Amino acid sequence: DQQVKQNSPSLSVQEGRISILNCDYTNSMFDYFLWYKKYPAEGPTFLISISSIKDKNEDGRFTVFLNKSAKHLSLHIVPSQPGDSAVYFCAQDNQGGKLIFGQGTELSVKP
């Protein structure tokens, strides 16, 4: 049973528009979430995180929203750029570094 789910395996967006990547979780005991970006044959790169004391965290073009009642978080990228094309993983920290990852969403930003 997937504790962290990314239900969209892929997403295609036009350059300049907003990309919205979604993530659902089941275990509300752990309250720290991270987003990573991954290119083929490379390691995941940390993008942004959020803890449950907040419902929003922003860093440049990246904003993460957390809806605790719905057990849902989303990553917004605006404006999207072709260089954002990659696989995006959300992860939940199950205490002390044991990250539970979603399956990933492959984002394609078309010029």
Added chain:
Amino acid sequence: NAGVMQNPRHLVRRRGQEARLRCSPMKGHSHVYWYRQLPEEGLKFMVYLQKENIIDESGMPKERFSAEFPKEGPSILRIQQVVRGDSAAYFCASSPGPVGSGNTIYFGEGSWLTVV
């Protein structure tokens, strides 16, 4: 990814051989993690180590796999008697302290193991 160094980047082993993957954490980081990504799957936690201690090995297969992080030198993930199902990308990560207390995990570039 800058700073977490993994080697080798690619490793080919025949069934039954041993594979050793090495990881040097980012400078100042004393917490090391190993994750595995099987083909067409997400990353799965394997083990969490601090210097000379295994903190959480709940994701490690019960047999053939071991990990260490000695006082001096890199962390080592060792796979004995490799089988084809061990073919995967193995990612090491590090953090300066426990995750969630303002600390974030940073990943290395990965080591791709192919068992033939």
